[in-house]
């Protein structure tokens with residue numbers, strides 16, 4: 001198979017063309033790609049994104065109804081008894097630290113933003129426990145403001161695709177942002193994260209069952225045999 005590895009130093013134009021082709025194929029492959037965390041409003045998305053650190057989206061989704069049933073607003077959560085929050089968040093691990101984060105985050109929303117989640121990156125990143133990754137998830141999915149979410153999957157795939165050699169998430173964000181129209185940033189993030197969770201794993205990517213293999217310079221990093229590769233494909237994200 002002729003692959004992108006046969007073109008080791010692509011021009012800027014061919015890099016952009018190839019990157020957009022990969023995104024289009026991933027969009028066709030994963031038509032349901034979206035944020036895998038459940039939420040009803042920006043506050044919920046902000047909180048569940050903070051809670052999703054070091055655990056799975058599925059576990060966070062399971063805790064969500066109880067958490068917001070008891071504490072539906074920043075004001076209610078800021079006034080929550082610590083031990084009750086710890087009990088609810090317990091199944092997610094790191095429950096003491098996560099409870100502390102939620103109490104501080106909710107209090108900051110009440111004190112500084114009148115109990116509303118601000119729809120601007122510059123404001124979001126001033127909130128306790130909120131970095132660019134979380135802020136971009138909230139902007140892109142709760143406010144329809146395009147954002148690139150550089151999580152571990154996104155960074156790994158961007159490097160495998162040869163889109164950037166950067167490892168710093170902010171540099172990755174800017175480098176990839178320059179390859180795509182702004183309007184595509186949020187869905188691009190979902191496509192890469194879904195592909196990373198289902199096929200392009202950190203170890204043993206399913207190269208032989210990969211729809212973008214012919215455009216990927218890292219083709220061959222995992223098994224290229226179709227049968228062996230098919231066994232590595234997950235139909236769901238993180239369990």
Ligand code: SF4
Pocket residue numbers: 160199200201205206207208210211212213216217218219220221222
């Ligand atoms: S699975 Fe293999 S071929 Fe596909 S994107 Fe990942 S490294 Fe490239």
